[in-house]
Amino acid sequence: MKKLALLLGSLLVVGATASAKEAVVAPVEVSKEVVVVADVVEEVVVEEAFRPSGYIGLEYRAYGETEGHGDKIVRNALGNLSDTNQDTWNRGANNRARLQTTFGVQMTENSRLEGRVRDYTNLDSKDDSVTGVGKAYGTETRLRYSYKHNDVLTSRLQYRDEENDSQNFEYMLRYTAYQNKGGLLSKIVLAPNVYHSMAADNGGNYLNTIGLDIEYAGNLPFGFTWDGTLYLDQNFYNQEFKTSATSTKKRSFDVTWEIYLYRTFGLYTGEKTNVDFNFVGGYDPYIFRQYERYSPAKAATSTALAIPASTTEKNTYSLYTALDVSVNYQLTPAVSLNGGVGAEYRNWDNENQSSANDWRWQPYAFAGMKVNF
Numbered sequence: 001m002k003k004l005a006l007l008l009g010s011l012l013v014v015g016a017t018a019s020a021k022e023a024v025v026a027p028v029e030v031s032k033e034v035v036v037v038a039d040v041v042e043e044v045v046v047e048e049a050f051r052p053s054g055y056i057g058l059e060y061r062a063y064g065e066t067e068g069h070g071d072k073i074v075r076n077a078l079g080n081l082s083d084t085n086q087d088t089w090n091r092g093a094n095n096r097a098r099l100q101t102t103f104g105v106q107m108t109e110n111s112r113l114e115g116r117v118r119d120y121t122n123l124d125s126k127d128d129s130v131t132g133v134g135k136a137y138g139t140e141t142r143l144r145y146s147y148k149h150n151d152v153l154t155s156r157l158q159y160r161d162e163e164n165d166s167q168n169f170e171y172m173l174r175y176t177a178y179q180n181k182g183g184l185l186s187k188i189v190l191a192p193n194v195y196h197s198m199a200a201d202n203g204g205n206y207l208n209t210i211g212l213d214i215e216y217a218g219n220l221p222f223g224f225t226w227d228g229t230l231y232l233d234q235n236f237y238n239q240e241f242k243t244s245a246t247s248t249k250k251r252s253f254d255v256t257w258e259i260y261l262y263r264t265f266g267l268y269t270g271e272k273t274n275v276d277f278n279f280v281g282g283y284d285p286y287i288f289r290q291y292e293r294y295s296p297a298k299a300a301t302s303t304a305l306a307i308p309a310s311t312t313e314k315n316t317y318s319l320y321t322a323l324d325v326s327v328n329y330q331l332t333p334a335v336s337l338n339g340g341v342g343a344e345y346r347n348w349d350n351e352n353q354s355s356a357n358d359w360r361w362q363p364y365a366f367a368g369m370k371v372n373f
Contacts, residue, residue, distance in 0.1 A: 054105035059368030062097040062123060066348060067361040095123045100368075110148040117141050120163060138163035152176040156191075165200035172213070182219060187227075189215040195233075208236045220261075228259035228282070242294040245309070255288040272330045278342075281321035289314045315353040320346035324364075339367035 097120070104114040118140045141161040148154045158170040171194050178188040195209035211234065217227035233254050240248035260282035268275040293312040324342025331337055343363045347356045 050109055052105060052107055053373065055103065055370055055372045057100075057102040057368065057370040059100045059102075059366055060097065061100070061364060061366040063095065064363040065095060097121050097123050112146045112148075114144045114146075115142065118163075138165070166197060167200075167202075168195060168197035170195045184220070185216065185218045187215070187217045189213075191215065204238055206238045208238075209233050223263055225262045226260065226282075227262075228257070230258075231256040242296070243291040244294050244311075245296070249291055252290045254290060257283060257286040257288070259283050267325070274328045276326050276328070278324050278326055278340075279321070282319070284318050284320055284346075286317040287315065289316075313352040313354060316351040317353060317356065318347060318351050319356075319359075320344060324366075334372045335369065337367075337369045339365075341365045 099119045099121075101117045102115065104112065106112050120137055120139070122137060139161075140163050141159075143159045144156060145158075146154055146156045152175060154174040154176075156170075156172045156174060158172070160168050160170075162168070172191045173193070174189055174191045176187070177190050178185070180186050191213040193209075193211050193213060195207075195211060197207040197209075199205040212232045214230040214232070215227070216229075217225070219225050231254075233256070235252045235254060237250045237252070240250050241252075243249050260280055263279045265277040265279075266274065267277055289312075292314055295307075295310045295312070297309040298307040322342060322344040324340050326338055326340035329337045341363070342365075343361045345359060345361050347359050348362075350357050
């Protein structure tokens with residue numbers, strides 16, 4: 001009897017212990033499940049939430065005189081040009097500066113707004129526009145709004161106010177036709193568009209264009225990359241343009257080709273500082289026109305040099321190379337500073353395909369900052 005009592009007692013103790021363990025473990029497991037469920041819910045909320053982001057950039061860039069070229073204007077005591085045969089080669093591209101402000105805001109998952117403002121000034125107090133050659137004065141503003149319909153289709157609206165106060169508008173539907181990151185050809189974008197440009201006085205001198213842009217990019221051996229755009233444009237002018245001294249046209253089909261080659265060589269990499277040697281070059285752009293453009297002669301005055309009649313060929317190009325050394329400093333995780341010096345080699349003035357010449361170096365220096373938010 002005692003043995004039976006002891007056996008029954010032992011069974012009761014074991015059963016009670018097991019019940020106690022089940023009572024303790026069950027809530028812990030449920031708690032863990034709740035925690036896991038809570039974590040999943042929290043992660044989903046984080047993934048679905050959207051916070052606007054963007055950047056603001058500022059850069060000041062100054063250009064010096066073109067190599068081997070004296071572009072000073074000489075006047076006599078009366079303030080008139082002392083020599084109407086003064087060299088005007090590339091006068092409009094020297095001793096200028098550009099203050100550029102850029103910004104971009106990702107407003108929603110699909111909507112983005114970008115802007116760029118370039119303010120050009122003349123750095124040579126003795127120089128002016130008396131030559132009749134346009135200088136880089138004034139402000140250029142460009143605004144772009146993009147809406148992403150899906151992974152391959154994006155609409156883009158663009159507005160520009162040029163340095164000469166002319167304005168233009170463009171709508172573009174961008175279709176990503178090909179993507180292969182890291183490939184020789186990494187991207188092709190097809191972008192049909194409509195474009196309208198009007199003169200500064202908002203008068204009757206306007207241009208309408210129906211076009212197709214073909215953008216491309218890729219990778220080459222030894223760390224080089226390349227990209228560019230092919231512009232196919234059917235232009236409709238409201239006013240006739242001269243193709244010779246006696247003939248005019250109002251329509252023209254033109255093809256513009258841009259292609260650029262890039263390479264950056266790292267010279268120094270620190271915790272917050274990078275020093276790089278940068279190369280870029282290419283056709284900027286190559287233009288194939290349906291017709292030549294004829295510009296009548298302009299007589300000399302006391303404030304402007306004579307401009308002889310000239311013809312712009314059907315095919316023209318600007319071919320250039322730019323080399324610079326840049327320093328980038330990460331001031332904070334959101335703020336970076338940069339600066340550098342370099343030079344650009346280009347056929348500045350004569351761009352006619354049959355006679356392009358005067359490739360010369362022009363130095364420049366730049367400094368800027370970028371803030372991400």
